Amino acid sequence: MSIEPARRVRRSPEAARENILQSAERLLLEKGPQGLKLVEVAQGAGVSHATVLHHFGSIDGVQTALAETMIRQLVARVLEAERPDDPQAQLEGVGQVLFDAFETAGGARLAAWLELTGETRRLTLVRAAVEEVISGPMAQKGVDPEKATNLILVAVSLAMGVGLIGRSLAELVGRPPETTREAALAFLKSGLAAALNR
Amino acid sequence: MSIEPARRVRRSPEAARENILQSAERLLLEKGPQGLKLVEVAQGAGVSHATVLHHFGSIDGVQTALAETMIRQLVARVLEAERPDDPQAQLEGVGQVLFDAFETAGGARLAAWLELTGETRRLTLVRAAVEEVISGPMAQKGVDPEKATNLILVAVSLAMGVGLIGRSLAELVGRPPETTREAALAFLKSGLAAALNR
DNA sequence: AGAGTTATCTACAAAAATGTCAATAGAGCC
DNA sequence: GGCTCTATTGACATTTTTGTAGATAACTCT
Structure with missing residues (x-):
């Protein structure tokens, strides 16, 4: 049994950013500033963490946005x-x-x-x-x-x-x-x- | 030239804890929750980070205290x-x-x-x-x-x-x-x- | 002075978090 | 259908942060 590659959801850049930011906001409000980790944000948005970086450049970019x-x-x-x-x-x-x-x-x-x-x-x-x-x-x-x-x-x-x-x-x-x-x-x-x- | 081992200041457990907590407080107020890193706390207190762990067990221990x-x-x-x-x-x-x-x-x-x-x-x-x-x-x-x-x-x-x-x-x-x-x-x-x- | 206690250190190890890159797969266009 | 563009991904690499272990030195007590 080979591992199925995850099927992708392709969004417009704007939609992708918004989706990610929503996840980030949720995390911030739930767990506080400490809980704002790259992978968790990505997970909450249903996306790989590389995608988050693609759109925001860095974790700081996410926070700023x-x-x-x-x-x-x-x-x-x-x-x-x-x-x-x-x-x-x-x-x-x-x-x-x-x-x-x-x-x-x-x-x-x-x-x-x-x-x-x-x-x-x-x-x-x-x-x-x-x-x-x-x-x-x-x-x-x-x-x-x-x-x-x-x-x-x-x-x-x-x-x-x-x-x-x-x-x-x-x-x-x-x-x-x-x-x-x-x-x-x-x-x-x-x-x-x-x-x-x- | 061999490296001189740092000379140690030995405190009572209470004094050591207080010293460390003061550094932690300073950091918290200066840099926010994100700035509460083990090594920085230790540095600010003038001790090694292992010492901090010795007294508080973990970074969570520091935060709690x-x-x-x-x-x-x-x-x-x-x-x-x-x-x-x-x-x-x-x-x-x-x-x-x-x-x-x-x-x-x-x-x-x-x-x-x-x-x-x-x-x-x-x-x-x-x-x-x-x-x-x-x-x-x-x-x-x-x-x-x-x-x-x-x-x-x-x-x-x-x-x-x-x-x-x-x-x-x-x-x-x-x-x-x-x-x-x-x-x-x-x-x-x-x-x-x-x-x-x- | 000698011995015991333990706070402290250095060096190493493990884990967690962030960031890089080349390959892939959706979607629009011809 | 074939082509292009790029959002997305997995796998790898790096950095940061936390934790462990044994040796050592400061202090107390006898």
Whole structure:
């Protein structure tokens, strides 16, 4: 019995890259940065590790690409909900959206990963997003840019923290996992209201 | 010319372990989880990598020990400042202390690392600390335990987020790095006041 | 001083992870 | 059908990282 050569699936370069990145993302979120091994990524994508190298050049290439797409997704999720319809409802919803963005698809874990690996330069996208919010909804509401910036900094930090450790923190003190998120949301909302209506 | 054998420094097991752990911590904070290599840790500690293995058994042993001591330090830093002298000043200082704790010596990065690696079980220490705060200063102030818990969850999450990405976030939008921290502190303070004086 | 203990070292070995290369096989095109 | 292009692969090569073993030197105790 001779060994059958594996039958191949031939994808377009774009499809191949996306397939691989999805596997990489899954691994990152499951096992953390340490789990991002070439062969495991390949395995998860149903492909040989040589293929991964063909498309990304090196393991670093994979990490870089992954970071970039994840940031892009994160920023997109945040901005998507910034429609300038009703500024009031918007401001109330900002927290909601932010929290979602950082909780969904491991946004917070991505950010943490970037911080831990010192990849903070990659964040020009984020900067653009922040500026968009400041000059968009905030300015419309007539908020002083300085103050608006501060609020955003706080809100994002909070969303980050909640997204990262919110669930386990709540469970740690014997509450349902969403407790942190809900409490933080309420806290943020009332804080925002107090800071803005004045 | 024959090679001189390196002269040895013989430490007590405890001192040796501590020396090594310090190097490991430095590396973790500098290069992230990926930078925690056996030889680098050894180099930073000024010993051979075999010595590290002798004391910790494996690289996992190093990680485990490191996580534990870092958590211990973090919790200690938080609780240290919980002296039941003046409940009022205390509550105001809580934010300060929390933020310090998560910012100093990479507390936030530690927590992030633990989360990313899925090492959340190691956190029994934290649980004890939270309970101590709830039943201590909070109860003294006559705060409903439920509400107290929520506030703590929020405060810790915020401290976490600020400690992790606060500085780079501020720099990202062109402010001095402490901006996030200061804004968050003010936000937290007024929020706490509003939630408690009622 | 001599002996015992063990933290430490060097040298080697094993394993894991990354990277290279030539051959192959899908898919579109003539 | 035959041709071309290249995504894919298996097998090999290299580098990195972790782990093992025996010898040695620092320290304590008698």
